[in-house]
Amino acid sequence: MPHLELSGISQSFRRADGSLHRVLAECSLAIERGEFVSIVGPSGSGKTTLFNVIAGLAAPQSGTVAIGGVPVDGPSARVAYMLQKDLLMPWRTTLENVTLGLEIRGVPVREARRRGGELLERYGLAGSEGLYPGALSGGMRQRAALIRTMVLEPEIVLLDEPFSALDYQTRLMLEADVRRIIHERGCTAILVTHDIDEAVSISDRVVVLGGKPASVKLDVQIELTVEGTHTPATAREAPEFRRYHKAIWEQLEVTLPGAA
Amino acid sequence: MTTDAKRLRAALPRQAVTGSPWLRHAAVPAVQVTIAAVVIALWQFGADAHLVNGQLFGTPAGIVAAARRTFADGSMAVDTTATVYETVTGFVLGTLLGSVAGLMLWYSRFVARVVEPAAVAFNAVPKIALGPLIIIWLGAGTESKIVLAFVSTLVVAFLAAYGATREVDADLVTLLRSIGASRWQIFRKLLLPSAMPFMFAAMRINVGFALVGAVVGEFISSQRGVGHAVFVAGNLFDLNTVWLGILELSTVAAIMYALLARCERLLVKGRT
Ligand SMILES: Nc1ncnc2c1ncn2[C@@H]1O[C@H](COP(=O)(O)OP(=O)(O)OP(=O)(O)O)[C@@H](O)[C@H]1O
Ligand SMILES: [Mg+2]
Numbered sequence: 001m002p003h004l005e006l007s008g009i010s011q012s013f014r015r016a017d018g019s020l021h022r023v024l025a026e027c028s029l030a031i032e033r034g035e036f037v038s039i040v041g042p043s044g045s046g047k048t049t050l051f052n053v054i055a056g057l058a059a060p061q062s063g064t065v066a067i068g069g070v071p072v073d074g075p076s077a078r079v080a081y082m083l084q085k086d087l088l089m090p091w092r093t094t095l096e097n098v099t100l101g102l103e104i105r106g107v108p109v110r111e112a113r114r115r116g117g118e119l120l121e122r123y124g125l126a127g128s129e130g131l132y133p134g135a136l137s138g139g140m141r142q143r144a145a146l147i148r149t150m151v152l153e154p155e156i157v158l159l160d161e162p163f164s165a166l167d168y169q170t171r172l173m174l175e176a177d178v179r180r181i182i183h184e185r186g187c188t189a190i191l192v193t194h195d196i197d198e199a200v201s202i203s204d205r206v207v208v209l210g211g212k213p214a215s216v217k218l219d220v221q222i223e224l225t226v227e228g229t230h231t232p233a234t235a236r237e238a239p240e241f242r243r244y245h246k247a248i249w250e251q252l253e254v255t256l257p258g259a260a
Numbered sequence: 261m262t263t264d265a266k267r268l269r270a271a272l273p274r275q276a277v278t279g280s281p282w283l284r285h286a287a288v289p290a291v292q293v294t295i296a297a298v299v300i301a302l303w304q305f306g307a308d309a310h311l312v313n314g315q316l317f318g319t320p321a322g323i324v325a326a327a328r329r330t331f332a333d334g335s336m337a338v339d340t341t342a343t344v345y346e347t348v349t350g351f352v353l354g355t356l357l358g359s360v361a362g363l364m365l366w367y368s369r370f371v372a373r374v375v376e377p378a379a380v381a382f383n384a385v386p387k388i389a390l391g392p393l394i395i396i397w398l399g400a401g402t403e404s405k406i407v408l409a410f411v412s413t414l415v416v417a418f419l420a421a422y423g424a425t426r427e428v429d430a431d432l433v434t435l436l437r438s439i440g441a442s443r444w445q446i447f448r449k450l451l452l453p454s455a456m457p458f459m460f461a462a463m464r465i466n467v468g469f470a471l472v473g474a475v476v477g478e479f480i481s482s483q484r485g486v487g488h489a490v491f492v493a494g495n496l497f498d499l500n501t502v503w504l505g506i507l508e509l510s511t512v513a514a515i516m517y518a519l520l521a522r523c524e525r526l527l528v529k530g531r532t
Binding site for chain 1 (some may be wrong): 428431432434435437438439440441449450453454456529530531
């Protein structure tokens with residue numbers, strides 16, 4: 001049984017003039033436990049909309065989402081959502097930000113602090129526990145947001161362009177961390193990105209959304225021959241890299257408006 | 261951006277700063293005190309030399325005498341206590357009720373849309389124009405002054421809190437919802453702390469409004485209070501006592517600001 005199964009998801013929004021704006025049409029996708037899948041697609045193709053449906057924040061117009069065979073009908077503790085903005089609360093210290101979700105789930109404060117502190121230490125933010133977000137760099141902030149996500153011990157992690165606001169170097173570093181952490185914890189991950197290089201180098205599989213309304217245009221398994229350990233940097237050197245890049249780019253180009 | 265600027269400043273050599281830290285911190289108050297002393301001395305000298313009409317402007321010595329007199333006969337204590345009581349009670353009630361009502365509108369977009377135009381319109385009314393009405397309804401006692409201070413602060417607190425609820429980051433709400441937060445948890449963990457700076461800004465404005473409300477109420481009709489003392493002294497052309505009242509009111513305002521700043525430091529964290 002797939003870990004996450006989307007069957008025939010359609011979603012529409014009502015425009016101001018009352019007409020229906022169809023965003024997603026019959027999207028189906030099955031993701032196995034432990035898979036790292038990237039979703040790419042033009043802006044406005046409904047990637048965030050799809051995430052909101054998976055996270056149980058919005059019911060789809062039609063279709064079903066099932067996690068481990070159980071239909072989703074609201075926010076679930078098995079899914080964690082990380083957005084593009086780090087969304088750290090400026091009035092909370094790094095540690096307090098990291099334990100936010102545990103607090104909401106009713107974990108006792110001391111237990112929450114212990115777990116948060118442990119992950120901060122393990123993932124390179126030791127010493128920042130007591131700092132307010134204003135004193136952290138962009139990369140540190142996004143790392144804190146990642147830890148806030150992972151401390152909830154989700155089975156499925158939804159990453160909505162979490163790297164897009166970072167500079168290239170920080171980005172490669174954080175990509176490597178995310179990939180390693182997700183694998184280490186045996187999570188299933190879905191990453192939305194506009195960066196094809198990022199999608200190919202980090203994922204086991206890339207899905208292209210396109211069309212109006214959007215549906216799955218392409219679904220490729222990524223198999224790279226990487227020398228040494230797999231990192232976003234070494235993966236970009238793999239001989240197959242360009243081929244995947246081209247295949248995805250061609251799918252995207254067709255759906256780009258005004259591409260002649 | 262700001263953190264970069266901060267780091268840059270930290271990295272720069274400090275040679276630009278000269279002198280001992282004590283001197284730097286003491287310099288500003290020292291200059292302020294000196295200027296005040298010079299002005300007071302010139303004023304007194306001018307009055308003594310008949311260059312300034314002491315009858316029309318009062319004199320520093322006269323103000324000191326008025327202070328001694330009102331202190332000795334106990335009226336200073338009675339009047340300031342009355343005004344502080346009215347101001348603080350009105351301020352606290354107005355701030356609490358206004359803020360709670362404003363924050364509550366977050367729960368209902370519908371009620372918010374109904375209430376907002378009325379609040380904006382009421383905000384534009386100079387509240388002291390309600391003074392005669394309130395005094396007719398509630399009498400010349402303390403209650404009418406409290407109510408005037410209360411209505412003077414209510415709408416400012418309300419609009420600030422309501423405005424704050426609209427500034428809340430929608431993505432943060434999404435994040436909290438995805439974690440499974442209830443509406444009450446979102447209110448407590450997100451809305452309240454992010455509204456705090458807005459509410460403190462409103463409170464700083466409202467210190468002045470509450471004082472104006474109480475004092476104007478005392479002007480219109482009262483038996484005691486700093487406003488009462490100033491009003492009576494003004495009618496008698498006792499300018500020294502008027503000045504004394506103004507000094508007392510400034511002191512009350514300054515103390516309230518200081519207390520407010522302390523509360524803000526305790527409650528609003530992590531902002532630089
Ligand atoms: N709550 C909503 N109400 C109305 N329209 C919406 C709503 N949410 C999304 N849309 C519309 O649905 C379409 C898809 O939006 P979505 O945010 O899912 O795109 P996206 O693929 O995530 O884009 P981007 O890459 O820019 O983040 C857009 O046209 C958007 O205007
Ligand atoms: Mg999006």
